[in-house]
Amino acid sequence: MSHSKEEHHCWNCGEHSASERAARSLFCQFCNTLQAPSPDYYRFFSLPKTLAIDDEALQQTFYQMSRLLHPDRYGRRHERERNYSLEATAILNDGYRVLKDPVRRAEYVLRENGFQVGEQRSNEVPPELLEEVFELNMMLDELKAGDDDVIPQLDEARDRFLAMLDSIDTELDEEFRSHDAADDDGARMASLTAIRGILHRRRYIRNLIDEVDRQLTSRNA
Ligand SMILES: [Zn+2]
CATH class of the missing domain: 1.10.287.110 (DnaJ domain)
Incomplete structure (x- = not known):
């Protein structure tokens, strides 16, 4: 049997x-x-x-x-x-x-399909964000050095990253639909690879925003 x-x-x-x-x-x-x-x-x-x-x-x-x-x-x-x-x-x-939760759901499906997901890759800067991240880190350094004039710029950067999160969520939603519509394994795996990239970028930006919040809070305290 x-x-x-x-x-x-x-x-x-x-x-x-x-x-x-x-x-x-x-x-x-x-x-x-x-x-x-x-x-x-x-x-x-x-x-x-x-x-x-x-x-x-x-x-x-x-x-x-x-x-x-x-x-x-x-x-x-x-x-x-x-x-x-x-x-x-x-x-x-x-x-x-x-x-x-769309993010947790996608991570679950990625893991089931043999993809590694999670924090281990989140230190690599997504290439399309290099410039923006570089500038942000400079501002954070200035803030740490005691330059409060940089705070309005940091606030603006924070808003830009928040807007990016919104558009990433839209992108994720679209990629979900193309994954679900894929009619062969190759297309499905290509879609999962794209989703992993989107999630990586999302996590990276989320961490950046958290870091800006931490620095701004400790500055105001
Ligand atoms: Zn029975």
Whole structure:
């Protein structure tokens, strides 16, 4: 018996799920017992593997599953089912936090596809920002040296970077749609590579803004 076939059998009543959809459900269609939850967030929420998602549908599924997994329902149940309910609740909460946030969602899909994401690359300046970042660092140095005249310029730079974040979010949204529309793996991977670049730039700018805020606050304190 193959592993995937085994998964489609209910651990409690032994019945075999008649359809793929039923097999993917958290509950046995025959005895309604909670099954081992999938650690895959998309699968857990019964969502297609797209980067653009229906926020409202996700939220509704979250509330519905929160009710179905409420601990009160499992207090008197079989220990195995009780353990599954705890496991499923953890996946539900983590998955919701990740999937409802476009950046976390994209990072999740990137990781699943073998991309490295996160802070380790965020010290490299994205090439298109080199000049702007250079100027910003000069201003920060002047501020640190005690030159308060540079503060209005820093405020302006901060506003420019905030505007960049907005346009990056638009760009991200567009790239999500082209990822979802890709009809072969090559196009899909190219799109994921582009998304990784956008996220890198986004993180870099976010860190810059935080740094400017820190310096300005310590100056005003
Ligand atoms: Zn069953």
